[in-house]
Amino acid sequence: MINLGILISGRGSNMEVILKAIKRQKIPINAAVVISNNPDAKGLKIAQKMGVKTEVVESKGFSGTRWEYDQKIINVLQKYGVTEKNGLVCLAGFMRIISSEFIKKYRNRILNIHPAILPAFPGLHSQKQAVDYGVKFSGCTVHFVDDGVDTGPIILQAVVPVSDTDTEETLSKKILAKEHKIYPEAVRLFAEGRIRIMGRKTTITNQGR
Structure with a gap:
């Protein structure tokens, strides 16, 4: 294990x-x-x-x-x-x-979760960037860590709508709820050996190792 x-x-x-x-x-x-x-x-x-x-x-x-x-x-x-x-x-x-x-x-053994739909809004204060930019949707991304800033191969993403009244704080709460769903799921997929990496892309297989 x-x-x-x-x-x-x-x-x-x-x-x-x-x-x-x-x-x-x-x-x-x-x-x-x-x-x-x-x-x-x-x-x-x-x-x-x-x-x-x-x-x-x-x-x-x-x-x-x-x-x-x-x-x-x-x-x-x-x-x-x-x-x-x-x-x-x-x-x-x-x-x-x-x-x-x-x-x-x-x-390919280090995972991170980022509060944006990468490659949009990498780095710090991604939720504020999303609100300031006026996007209609944001979300979160689980990815492998590489030498870049939030540039590693993407495993899973989840989307949340951004309303006109959202602030950095309210959007952060909505995104965090999605983070709590997809991060454990990505860990499960890794543990089951179901993630394959080909260059920048990942695929999820039906069977593990």
């Missing part, structure tokens, strides 16, 4: 829905560890209450390079069996840019 490591910085609401789905046996994966760069992250206590091991690799005040910090994260992942051959890493509100070395080591 694949070992899952989840990286958080705050409450980790997407972490929570993934862990709940695992607990209900909806996803055939082992929730091995939750790691936070913030010792005060509320998500740590949530994970602990759900019986998942947690670790803190504090980033505040760290003076080394991005890769030097990521090596500390990788050491923890490896400790819990989240390896480049038998692991999956999910970013769930992890407020750090991970290094290219980390991405290369865990190639």
Whole structure:
């Protein structure tokens, strides 16, 4: 069974829905560890209450390079069996840019969720960008992480309508509800071996490995 490591910085609401789905046996994966760069992250206590091991690799005040910090994260992942051959890493509100070395080591084994229909509105404040731009629809995207900013192969997307009265806050809430549906689903598809990557495109197969 694949070992899952989840990286958080705050409450980790997407972490929570993934862990709940695992607990209900909806996803055939082992929730091995939750790691936070913030010792005060509320998500740590949530994970602990759900019986998942947690670790803190504090980033505040760290003076080394991005890769030097990521090596500390990788050491923890490896400790819990989240390896480049038998692991999956999910970013769930992890407020750090991970290094290219980390991405290369865990190639096609790092997932992220972004609150927009990529490739539209990558980067920060995507919901505000959507409102300011006046789009009629927005949503969220689960994708593999590559060296670009929200440019990795797309796995799943969900759409929400944007009304004339929406603000960044109201749109964020609507999108978050969709995130909570498609992120666990993407983890399930990965765990079942049903995602195939061909260049920039992914396909979902009916059967796994």
